[in-house]
Amino acid sequence: MTLGLAFDLLLACALLWSAWRTLSTPRLDRAIILFIAFGLLMTIAWIRLSAPDIALAEAAIGAGLTGALLLDAYGALRQRKRRRKAS
Template identity: 65%
Template sequence: MTYSGYLYDLLLIGTLLWLAVRILAEVKLFKAVVLFIAFGLLMALAWVRLAAPDIALAEAAIGAGITGALLLDAVGHMRGRAAPYPTDEPAGDASAVTEMGDGRG
């Protein structure tokens, strides 16, 4: 194990953990899903580091690609906000994705 390889592993793992926290804490679902796609691609790198190229191939195509497409589609349907309840305010359009999940606005 070379020093730079070890550093790379720690960096990769740190990013994975940080992304996981960010995905689950993210208010905007669209952003959370984009972060999740990045997470899937970094997982594919982790599989390569662990000498599992079979899994890396499947993860890159399925984990990041198809799961990401499914999630993006679902978020688009739910208008992309983490506020899960029907509010009395007029529902947002596509721009609702860009605003913070401030239910009082």
């Protein structure tokens, strides 16, 4: 029980730290990667809360699909900025 609680505390700290870094890191690409890591940590948190349904959805949607959308948007924005500079 205490071991479980210790793990939960560690997980809670990791969640808060990755969330904080997501908002505070200066580079946008790093922020997106940190956000994906945050989503995967959330997946573990859902398992600790014995909610396997949500864990499945969070892993596939929260971390996977949202991360892909964000990275794709980042790539498109950077490409457009570069093209604008070139012209």
